Amino acid sequence: MHLELGDNQYGKAETRLVRVDRAGEAHRVTDLTVTTTLAGDLAATHLTGDNSGVLPTDTQKNTVYAFARDGVGQVEAFALRLARHFVGSAPTITRARVAVEQHLWDRNPANGHSFVRAAGTRTATAVSAEGGEWVLSGVTDLTVLNTTGSEFHGFHRDRFTTLAETTDRVLATAVTARWRHRDTERTDWKTAFSGARQRLLTAFADTHSLSLQQTLHAMGTQVLEGDEHLAEIRLSLPNKHHFLVDLSPFELDNPGEVFYAADRPYGLIEGTVLRDDAPDPGLAWW
Numbered sequence: 001m002h003l004e005l006g007d008n009q010y011g012k013a014e015t016r017l018v019r020v021d022r023a024g025e026a027h028r029v030t031d032l033t034v035t036t037t038l039a040g041d042l043a044a045t046h047l048t049g050d051n052s053g054v055l056p057t058d059t060q061k062n063t064v065y066a067f068a069r070d071g072v073g074q075v076e077a078f079a080l081r082l083a084r085h086f087v088g089s090a091p092t093i094t095r096a097r098v099a100v101e102q103h104l105w106d107r108n109p110a111n112g113h114s115f116v117r118a119a120g121t122r123t124a125t126a127v128s129a130e131g132g133e134w135v136l137s138g139v140t141d142l143t144v145l146n147t148t149g150s151e152f153h154g155f156h157r158d159r160f161t162t163l164a165e166t167t168d169r170v171l172a173t174a175v176t177a178r179w180r181h182r183d184t185e186r187t188d189w190k191t192a193f194s195g196a197r198q199r200l201l202t203a204f205a206d207t208h209s210l211s212l213q214q215t216l217h218a219m220g221t222q223v224l225e226g227d228e229h230l231a232e233i234r235l236s237l238p239n240k241h242h243f244l245v246d247l248s249p250f251e252l253d254n255p256g257e258v259f260y261a262a263d264r265p266y267g268l269i270e271g272t273v274l275r276d277d278a279p280d281p282g283l284a285w286w
Contacts (some may be wrong), residue, residue, distance in 0.1 A: 004048050010098075011037035012057040015064050020074050026112035030072045031103040034079075038086055040094040048249060053092030060086070061157040069207035074189035075100045076135050079126035087128045095129040097286055101140070119143065123178065127283045134284035137193055138178035144201065145172035145240075150209040167273030170242035170259060171209055171211060175200060179233040180284050196211055196223045196230070212239050212269045231278035 013035045021028040038060070044050035064082065072078045077206045079098040086096035102122040108114035120142035127134045153165035180198060186192065203222040209215045242259040 005043055005058075005189055007039075008042060008046060009037050009039040010042070010054075010057065012060040012064075016280070017068055019065060019068050021071075024112075026107070029105050029115055031074065031105060032072070032078075033101040033103070034064050034082075035099045036064070036082065036086065037097040037099075038093050038095070040090075041092045044092075053090055055086070055090045055093060072113075075102045075122060075124040076126065076137055076189040077187075079124050080128070080133065080135065080184060083097065083126040083128035083133070087130070090197065095127070095283070097110065097125065097127045099123070099125045120175075120197070124189075125178075127286055128183075129283055132282055133184045134282055135181045135184050136160070136178050136284060137189070137196070138176070139197055140174075140176045141186075142175040142177075142200070143172070143240075144175060144204050145170065146209075149207075152211060168256065171212065171215070172240035172242060172261075173204075173212065173218075173237040175204075176236040176242065177223070177233060179220070180278075180281060181229045182229050182279060183232045190221045192227060192229070199223050199226045212267065213271065214235055216269055216271050217273060220271070222273060224273055230275075232272060232274045232281065234272045235270065237269045241266060241270060 009118075011071070014191050015034045015036070017032045017034060019030045019032075036057075039051075040056065042053060045054050063085065067078070067082055082098040083096040086093060086098075088094075088108060100123065102124070104118035104120065104122060105115040107120045108116050112200070121140045123136075123140055125136040147170055148168055150169050150171035151167045152169060153167060155161075155163075155165075177196075177200060181192075181263040199222040200219050200237070204217040207215050207218040216235050216237050220235055223233050224230050241262040243262060244254060244256065245258045245260050247254045247258065
């Protein structure tokens with residue numbers, strides 16, 4: 001039997017970085033979790049323990065902090081700077097991915113140095129390789145809820161089906177969405193993110209939903225229609241079920257007012273909306 005080393009990669013996961021910009025009376029906080037991943041000709045360290053081609057993960061962590069000293073700016077641009085740096089940082093490294101989570105803070109109006117954690121987490125991923133560069137943006141944990149305007153009926157039934165059909169239900173989810181940019185040349189990353197996030201929220205609120213799948217497609221469609229520089233969006237929507245509580249044992253009615261918010265299990269709806277002229281994704285989703 002002949003065995004070969006397959007695909008492999010390594011990096012530094014979840015480096016925590018907080019930068020405080022103190023210029024002016026109102027401070028600004030940038031709160032990041034950064035994960036770096038490197039790949040290339042790393043057979044020697046796997047097969048013989050020869051580490052001469054390995055850039056230590058501790059060095060990767062230090063590089064994140066050192067780059068932040070010059071300012072972070074938009075997270076997509078910061079991720080690109082790091083990914084470009086890591087390619088060729090050792091002769092063996094030919095591919096780098098930098099994934100950033102930005103934990104958002106709103107300013108507390110009481111003063112210029114107090115902040116309140118905002119809803120959702122902004123994400124950005126940059127991949128740099130000898131064959132090109134790619135950028136993804138996105139958001140996670142964006143929790144939304146509609147108290148009406150959602151139905152679910154007409155579904156397939158078999159002998160194990162007990163779910164009742166409904167023409168009015170609470171619809172809630174925690175949105176995870178990632179969208180692929182056509183190229184890495186744009187500079188309006190913040191405006192692009194804010195617009196996409198708002199279109200996600202608008203589509204969720206305005207779609208009279210017959211299924212969470214329909215809502216997912218409407219959300220993805222609106223994001224792409226609002227920005228010609230976006231090629232693709234992938235969404236993951238857990239269905240945060242709200243079940244009407246039966247109050248009849250207490251001789252009480254329940255006209256759609258008292259619910260049990262279930263933790264698990266939950267439905268998980270995932271899907272992609274893609275432009276028909278979208279460029280090849282290459283290593284974007286690596």
